[in-house]
Amino acid sequence: MKKSHLISQPENHQNLQTQNTISNHELLADLEQKSRSLEPSQKELEELFRKTEAYAKQHLDNVCDTPAYVTSDDRSIGLLSSPITEMGISLDEVLQQLYDHVDHEGLNSGSPRYLGYIPSGGIVHSAFGDFLAAIGGRYAGIFHSSPGAVRMENMLIRWMAGVVGYPKGSGGYLSSGGSIANLSAIIIAREAHGLRGADYDRAVIYMTEHTHHCVDKALRIAGMGSSIRRRVAEDGRCRMSAEALEKTIAADKASGLEPWLIVGSAGTTNTGTVDPLSDIASIARSNNLWFHVDGAYGAFFALCPEGKDILNGMNQSDSLVLDPHKTLFLPFGSGALLVRDQELMGPAHGGRGAYMIDMDSDAHELSPAYVSPELTKHFRGLRMWLPLKLLGVAPFRAALSEKIYLARYAYERLNTMNGIQVGPYPDLSIVTYRYVPKKGDANEFNRSLVRNLHKDGRVFMTSTQIGSTVVMRMAIGSFRTHLQDIDESLEILQNQIKQLDNC
Numbered sequence: 001m002k003k004s005h006l007i008s009q010p011e012n013h014q015n016l017q018t019q020n021t022i023s024n025h026e027l028l029a030d031l032e033q034k035s036r037s038l039e040p041s042q043k044e045l046e047e048l049f050r051k052t053e054a055y056a057k058q059h060l061d062n063v064c065d066t067p068a069y070v071t072s073d074d075r076s077i078g079l080l081s082s083p084i085t086e087m088g089i090s091l092d093e094v095l096q097q098l099y100d101h102v103d104h105e106g107l108n109s110g111s112p113r114y115l116g117y118i119p120s121g122g123i124v125h126s127a128f129g130d131f132l133a134a135i136g137g138r139y140a141g142i143f144h145s146s147p148g149a150v151r152m153e154n155m156l157i158r159w160m161a162g163v164v165g166y167p168k169g170s171g172g173y174l175s176s177g178g179s180i181a182n183l184s185a186i187i188i189a190r191e192a193h194g195l196r197g198a199d200y201d202r203a204v205i206y207m208t209e210h211t212h213h214c215v216d217k218a219l220r221i222a223g224m225g226s227s228i229r230r231r232v233a234e235d236g237r238c239r240m241s242a243e244a245l246e247k248t249i250a251a252d253k254a255s256g257l258e259p260w261l262i263v264g265s266a267g268t269t270n271t272g273t274v275d276p277l278s279d280i281a282s283i284a285r286s287n288n289l290w291f292h293v294d295g296a297y298g299a300f301f302a303l304c305p306e307g308k309d310i311l312n313g314m315n316q317s318d319s320l321v322l323d324p325h326k327t328l329f330l331p332f333g334s335g336a337l338l339v340r341d342q343e344l345m346g347p348a349h350g351g352r353g354a355y356m357i358d359m360d361s362d363a364h365e366l367s368p369a370y371v372s373p374e375l376t377k378h379f380r381g382l383r384m385w386l387p388l389k390l391l392g393v394a395p396f397r398a399a400l401s402e403k404i405y406l407a408r409y410a411y412e413r414l415n416t417m418n419g420i421q422v423g424p425y426p427d428l429s430i431v432t433y434r435y436v437p438k439k440g441d442a443n444e445f446n447r448s449l450v451r452n453l454h455k456d457g458r459v460f461m462t463s464t465q466i467g468s469t470v471v472m473r474m475a476i477g478s479f480r481t482h483l484q485d486i487d488e489s490l491e492i493l494q495n496q497i498k499q500l501d502n503c
């Protein structure tokens with residue numbers, strides 16, 4: 001009898017296929033034997049546990065004492081002399097390559113003297129969460145697939161909503177980082193505002209000179225590269241001037257443009273300053289604009305009393321980005337988006353394929369796949385849930401208060417140092433300053449200073465520019481940074497200044 005197929009195939013093709021698979025037991029046995037090495041034997045598994053554990057322990061034993069920055073002449077090129085090949089190499093060799101070419105060159109973001117950019121986290125507990133997530137292999141995109149994983153993610157979203165003061169009815173998702181979360185926010189805001197392609201040239205976005213560059217990048221990725229970006233004037237402390245904002249919006253409206261979005265910063269990357277969020281919120285409301293807050297660096301400071309006050313007004317925004325991989329001290333790869341009205345996420349991110357029809361039958365919780373760009377995704381919730389459950393929130397609160405007090409301490413000590421000019425008093429945990437030499441160009445001096453500090457490597461600080469002035473930054477954000485590390489870093493800084501000023 002002729003066998004029927006779902007989709008008709010040519011007669012001979014069908015016969016060939018059937019014959020081949022039935023007579024090819026030998027081939028299958030061979031392929032099975034080879035592919036079975038994808039599953040480690042008991043012995044191999046034990047070796048994997050033992051040796052990676054030893055590697056990890058050694059890394060943790062040394063992470064505080066290894067320099068914050070290391071650069072070599074070959075810039076890790078050695079890695080490429082061992083290409084990907086048909087046959088594998090031993091675990092010892094693999095770990096040696098990781099040690100030689102990856103884990104000991106560049107920035108050591110685990111160092112307590114890593115004070116550059118925005119320090120990331122890397123609490124060890126998260127690594128175990130990642131490990132268990134990968135071992136368990138739960139799919140966290142859709143409720144039906146793993147109710148537990150989805151409940152966990154949504155529980156963390158609700159916890160963060162509580163931390164920042166968002167109301168019931170808000171939603172969000174865990175992203176890979178702040179850039180993607182900002183991109184999502186912009187697209188959600190665009191759809192909520194009903195903007196269409198023809199409107200983009202007239203659509204106006206308000207931000208400041210210090211708004212993170214990923215916002216501009218997101219606009220371009222969103223196809224809105226032609227929209228109008230207003231860099232609103234700042235007060236003397238690098239914060240958006242509410243007065244200037246109001247005037248700029250009025251002028252834009254009067255000239256027939258389409259004001260649409262205000263991006264406020266809850267802690268700029270550049271100087272750590274917080275925009276007047278409450279004032280901006282009321283301007284956004286009265287002008288019917290979307291108010292987005294980029295809190296990738298600063299929003300988690302709402303966990304501690306010292307941060308909460310200054311972030312006042314953040315909870316009045318329409319959307320908000322946080323980066324657990326910064327100020328919740330998680331390893332790289334954890335961002336979050338919160339949206340005040342959860343319902344607005346779907347129009348921008350919803351979508352289902354025909355192959356997903358079995359999935360919606362028993363949804364008790366919103367599925368991340370329907371409110372975010374990703375379908376299959378890393379089970380990110382576990383790396384955040386595990387440390388929060390294990391340690392409780394208290395040590396995170398304490399660490400954030402500690403960072404704020406350390407920044408104030410560093411500011412005060414810098415302020416007493418000869419030749420140092422400090423920037424504004426820190427809103428959160430970034431201190432800006434510069435050294436003004438008795439003779440010569442101050443910008444040039446500070447550029448050289450940062451180069452010399454990098455060459456030394458014991459402490460890692462970066463520079464930036466405010467207007468045409470080169471300033472140094474000290475970004476205090478690692479969970480490992482404590483008083484002694486700030487003292488050591490300031491001592492190294494002073495010595496480097498002395499050496500440079502004498503030559």
Ligand SMILES: *Cc1c(COP(=O)(O)O)cnc(C)c1O
Binds near residue numbers: 176294296297
């Ligand atoms: C780090 C940062 C971003 C970008 O987030 P990523 O996680 O690096 O993608 C955006 N905004 C601010 C204020 C940041 O500090």
